[in-house]
Amino acid sequence: MGLANIEELYNDCLYHIFDFLTTEDRIIFAQVCHRFRQLFINHCAAKYRVYTLDKDSSRLELIQFCICRETVECLTIDLDHFDTARCYRTYGCETPENCFQILCQTLAGMLRLEHLVVKQESMLVTPIQKPFDQILTAVRHLPKLRRLEIRARDANFRTI
Incomplete structure (x- = not known):
């Protein structure tokens, strides 16, 4: 066989190895x-074609989602995910605004995104300024985006 390194293996062999790896x-x-990124996408993309980012999404799942960004067709973003107190409890993350900026950069690369829903069901405790404006700026040039839904509550908790 005489292979010099792992990159010379056939895709079938790499997929077999991939199945034994941890998420990290x-x-x-x-x-x-x-x-290898393309192999990862081919293996995991189906999970992220229609995806919901909510308060229960883990950090590792978000990283995988970012890697598969080109395959996302329908996305729901629950801004409760970026609540400062919840982020700190769940991830030990003190800066949800950094995570939000990564999400906005990822959104700009979602070339297949057709449907986007952005929700804010409760009052956020976060330093993120104007999250809806930042998301709209990130997706403004996406060629396939045909449907955008914004679900939010005003200060009196009325759905608008």
Whole structure:
């Protein structure tokens, strides 16, 4: 056989190896090179074609979602995910605004995104300024975006 390194293996062999990796190792695998990233996307993309980012989404799941961004067709973003107190409790993250900025950068690369829903069901405790404006700025040039829904409550908790 005489293979010099793992990059010379056939895709079938790499998929077999991939099945034994932990989530963290799969993410690292996807960051090695373009070919490995594409294998990751081919393996995981179905999960992220229609995706909901909510308060229960884990950090590792978000990273995988960002890697598969080109395959997302329908996305729901629940802004409660970026509540400062919840982020700190769940991830030990003190800066949800950094996570939000990564999300906005990821949104700009979602070339297949057709349907976007942005929800804010409760009052957020977060330093993120004008989250709806930032999201709209991120998606303004997406070629396939045909439907945008914004669900929010005003200060008196009325749905608008």
